[in-house]
Amino acid sequence: MMSWLPENVSTYGNDIDRLFYLIYYITGATFFLVAVTMVAFLILYRHREGRPARYTHGNTTLEIIWTIVPAVILVVLSFMSQATWGHIKGHMPPADVHVQVTAKQFNWEVTYPGPDGKLGTKDDLEMENEVHVPVNKVILVHLKSKDVIHSFFLPNFRLKQDAVPGREIQAWFQATKPGRYELPCAELCGFGHSGMRGWVYVHPADEYDKWVKEHWPSA
Amino acid sequence: MSDGMSVAATATHVEHVGHEKLGFVRTYIFSTDHKMIARQFLFFGLFMMILGGLMALMIRWELAWPETQVPGTRWIPEPFMTDGYMNPSFYNQLFTMHATIMVFFVVMPILVGCFGNFLIPLMIGARDMAFPVLNMLSFWVGAVSGVVMLAGFFVPGGHAAGGWTSYAPLTAVTQYTGVNWGQNLWCISLIILGISSLMGSINYITTIVNMRAPGMTFFRMPLVIWSLFIVAILLLLALPVLTSALAMLLLDRMAGTSFFLPAGGGEPLLWQHLFWFFGHPEVYILILPAMGIGSDILAVFARKPIFGYRAMAFSMIGIAFLSWIVWGHHMFQSGMNPALGTGFMISTMVIAVPSAIKTFNWLGTLWGGSIRFTTPMLNALAFVSMFVIGGLSGIYMASTPVDIFIHDTYYIVAHIHYVVFGGSVFGIFAAIYYWFPKMFGRMMNETLGKIHFWPTFIAFNCTFFPMHILGIGGHMRRIYNPMQYEFLRPLQPVNVFITVSAIALGLAQIPFVINFFWSLFAGKKAERNPWKANTLEWAAPSPPPHGNFEAIPVVYRGPYEYSSPEVTEDYLPQDRQLARRHAVAAH
Numbered sequence: 001m002m003s004w005l006p007e008n009v010s011t012y013g014n015d016i017d018r019l020f021y022l023i024y025y026i027t028g029a030t031f032f033l034v035a036v037t038m039v040a041f042l043i044l045y046r047h048r049e050g051r052p053a054r055y056t057h058g059n060t061t062l063e064i065i066w067t068i069v070p071a072v073i074l075v076v077l078s079f080m081s082q083a084t085w086g087h088i089k090g091h092m093p094p095a096d097v098h099v100q101v102t103a104k105q106f107n108w109e110v111t112y113p114g115p116d117g118k119l120g121t122k123d124d125l126e127m128e129n130e131v132h133v134p135v136n137k138v139i140l141v142h143l144k145s146k147d148v149i150h151s152f153f154l155p156n157f158r159l160k161q162d163a164v165p166g167r168e169i170q171a172w173f174q175a176t177k178p179g180r181y182e183l184p185c186a187e188l189c190g191f192g193h194s195g196m197r198g199w200v201y202v203h204p205a206d207e208y209d210k211w212v213k214e215h216w217p218s219a
Numbered sequence: 220m221s222d223g224m225s226v227a228a229t230a231t232h233v234e235h236v237g238h239e240k241l242g243f244v245r246t247y248i249f250s251t252d253h254k255m256i257a258r259q260f261l262f263f264g265l266f267m268m269i270l271g272g273l274m275a276l277m278i279r280w281e282l283a284w285p286e287t288q289v290p291g292t293r294w295i296p297e298p299f300m301t302d303g304y305m306n307p308s309f310y311n312q313l314f315t316m317h318a319t320i321m322v323f324f325v326v327m328p329i330l331v332g333c334f335g336n337f338l339i340p341l342m343i344g345a346r347d348m349a350f351p352v353l354n355m356l357s358f359w360v361g362a363v364s365g366v367v368m369l370a371g372f373f374v375p376g377g378h379a380a381g382g383w384t385s386y387a388p389l390t391a392v393t394q395y396t397g398v399n400w401g402q403n404l405w406c407i408s409l410i411i412l413g414i415s416s417l418m419g420s421i422n423y424i425t426t427i428v429n430m431r432a433p434g435m436t437f438f439r440m441p442l443v444i445w446s447l448f449i450v451a452i453l454l455l456l457a458l459p460v461l462t463s464a465l466a467m468l469l470l471d472r473m474a475g476t477s478f479f480l481p482a483g484g485g486e487p488l489l490w491q492h493l494f495w496f497f498g499h500p501e502v503y504i505l506i507l508p509a510m511g512i513g514s515d516i517l518a519v520f521a522r523k524p525i526f527g528y529r530a531m532a533f534s535m536i537g538i539a540f541l542s543w544i545v546w547g548h549h550m551f552q553s554g555m556n557p558a559l560g561t562g563f564m565i566s567t568m569v570i571a572v573p574s575a576i577k578t579f580n581w582l583g584t585l586w587g588g589s590i591r592f593t594t595p596m597l598n599a600l601a602f603v604s605m606f607v608i609g610g611l612s613g614i615y616m617a618s619t620p621v622d623i624f625i626h627d628t629y630y631i632v633a634h635i636h637y638v639v640f641g642g643s644v645f646g647i648f649a650a651i652y653y654w655f656p657k658m659f660g661r662m663m664n665e666t667l668g669k670i671h672f673w674p675t676f677i678a679f680n681c682t683f684f685p686m687h688i689l690g691i692g693g694h695m696r697r698i699y700n701p702m703q704y705e706f707l708r709p710l711q712p713v714n715v716f717i718t719v720s721a722i723a724l725g726l727a728q729i730p731f732v733i734n735f736f737w738s739l740f741a742g743k744k745a746e747r748n749p750w751k752a753n754t755l756e757w758a759a760p761s762p763p764p765h766g767n768f769e770a771i772p773v774v775y776r777g778p779y780e781y782s783s784p785e786v787t788e789d790y791l792p793q794d795r796q797l798a799r800r801h802a803v804a805a806h
Contacts, residue, residue: 004691006706016620023618027611034578034607041585042600045521046592052789053782054587058527062583063576070575074568077618082561084620089557105395148389149487151552151627155693155706158624162553164488165388166481169554182706186627186695188382190389190396191308194698 010157011174015084092170095140103150103163106192129198134208135175143169151187175202251351253336256358260332264325271320274313283718285700310699311380318383326643330508335447341756342444344432346766349425353418361415368408371401379405387479387490391471406465413462416454423451434774441754441778445532446511449539450504457500464493495546503542509646513602517584519752520596522789524779526583534573541570551622560619567617574610594668598649605641630690636683656749660762661742667734674727681720685713753792754778
């Protein structure tokens with residue numbers, strides 16, 4: 001079932017997928033055990049004339065075991081998740097490239113800081129629904145919204161972050177493979193929500209330099 | 220002390236057993252009899268279930284065959300549909316109202332309104348609710364709320380289209396959705412419904428605390444009464460929070476305030492905190508009664524005491540406490556401080572433990588039983604197994620990193636439907652088949668019941684299980700045309716399969732409707748205790764008259780004494796007095 005996951009092209013995507021698989025195996029095994037036990041009981045203990053039901057009110061040892069075992073598994077799972085969560089969302093790594101993405105009904109406005117590396121200066125460049133980034137570099141996204149809540153979703157990068165009006169939220173990713181990847185909005189944002197979509201272009205280093213030269217010839 | 224109080228309280232109710240002959244209006248419409256109010260809630264909920272189900276089918280059609288004519292909808296006018304083609308804003312209205320109706324006007328009225336009302340007095344041995352007039356008002360205020368909600372389809376601009384979660388600022392400003400009075404009516408309707416639920420919950424709590432029959436201690440109550448008691452407390456505490464949030468949203472929309480609007484200094488995330496502070500206990504309000512119903516029915520048809528009665532009661536109490544500190548798991552990707560995400564992840568993982576305990580105890584109840592596969596039992600077993608899937612799929616979202624990917628995808632849609640349809644709705648079916656004889660005095664047809672159950676169970680899984688696959692593929696929720704996205708196109712056959720299954724699931728309900736109405740008028744007359752069960756409602760006639768019992772029963776033991784060695788039959792009703800030495804030995 002997990003083969004339906006979109007191809008992963010980000011550095012931390014594997015960490016997420018690994019946890020995804022781990023939980024898949026744990027829950028799959030649990031479901032299998034519960035289902036087999038249930039079906040077995042339903043067959044073994046179906047009503048038969050002259051075979052009375054067992055008169056019992058429970059078993060304290062069993063209660064303790066099936067309280068502690070799931071609790072331990074779940075707490076361990078929390079700690080394993082925490083490392084990846086902290087890595088992706090906890091604190092932002094030093095950025096190689098900054099991009100500002102401002103969501104609005106129903107487009108992504110992408111602002112590039114230009115050669116000075118600063119947003120909000122004269123050499124900024126704005127594009128609609130196109131994010132151009134180099135491969136193997138840390139991209140820091142400054143996420144804003146002009147109207148309602150949108151959600152910046154990169155299925156191939158295993159990244160999702162809501163864009164909330166009134167604040168700037170930072171998110172980061174690092175691509176491992178050049179290509180063109182879809183950027184849908186994942187939070188209902190109005191009648192045009194379906195179809196609000198941009199593209200992320202991941203360029204190899206030389207191609208990215210060429211793209212930069214094209215748009216900032218002076219630099 | 221409470222026994223003394225309950226005797227005093229019931230004594231005041233004995234008198235209105237006397238004046239029986241009430242007119243048509245007082246008997247069927249403005250009735251104060253808890254059993255009639257229960258039936259009113261049931262019919263109200265089933266009617267709304269049909270509406271909500273039809274909306275779901277329209278949503279499914281759109282997803283499988285986007286932007287094609289939806290069959291049988293050419294009568295729906297602009298601006299909703301154009302000659303049978305669905306407009307995107309109407310699609311948004313449909314999923315908003317499908318969820319609103321199913322949560323607030325189907326599952327709550329049936330599980331809490333109908334079965335809460337019907338079962339509480341009968342199962343604790345009372346003649347009626349503590350406040351019969353308040354009870355009547357609770358239903359009629361709820362009905363007004365339903366009318367206001369449906370009226371939203373008939374105002375200019377159409378109905379609310381911001382999702383049942385109604386996230387601000389999308390819902391706070393008319394221009395963002397183009398919906399004006401639809402959204403206002405949505406808020407007003409739910410504020411009214413909050414009043415109805417509040418009246419119901421106060422009544423339930425008061426009745427359970429004060430009006431239990433002599434000998435009915437808290438730990439002799441059936442688990443379904445425990446679940447309804449806990450749900451009433453959750454409702455009492457959670458709904459005022461929703462009501463305040465709705466009032467603020469309405470003020471933002473109509474009075475120019477800025478609670479949720481950043482331009483005026485407001486905070487969009489405030490809505491999410493308030494909504495989910497209500498919304499997560501709400502999820503347990505939807506599932507706890509089904510857990511209680513499942514427990515009772517499992518014990519009856521396994522002919523065995525419930526395994527770990529106290530563990531079952533305490534795990535429900537545990538869920539009730541923990542349900543207040545997990546709301547943030549809906550907000551991991553909202554921009555809330557990631558450190559808070561960590562805290563909510565841990566509390567969410569912990570709340571899975573009581574659910575696990577319950578599942579293992581249900582299995583323990585089946586172990587060594589003498590299982591009868593009646594229709595109520597099949598539905599209760601479906602409840603247990605589907606709830607297991609819904610519970611396990613919740614662990615994926617609890618893990619914050621995995622949630623980054625599956626948040627707002629069909630994985631969530633699969634999860635909620637396994638819990639609310641697989642859990643609550645199979646619980647509803649189990650309860651209807653099981654208590655129908657007591658409620659209407661006639662048996663439902665077992666063969667038709669099985670013809671309803673098996674196709675429903677299979678079509679349910681074919682409909683909702685593949686949604687996990689969509690979610691893993693990254694399919695977003697609430698989109699109207701998946702074909703607009705390149706990465707979703709390979710998933711389209713899954714969407715088609717789901718829609719065909721959903722149509723089958725809808726058709727599978729026809730035997731239920733036939734069975735329900737046919738049995739209502741022509742079913743076999745039910746005896747007093749057709750399932751040979753122990754709890755007090757089966758000590759009353761079928762259907763019970765106004766006042767319920769010929770004499771208030773006295774309770775001698777817990778509700779699950781099946782296959783007890785003390786008696787030769789395989790059941791021992793709570794109110795049967797054994798010879799004295801036995802009565803002592805029983806404790």
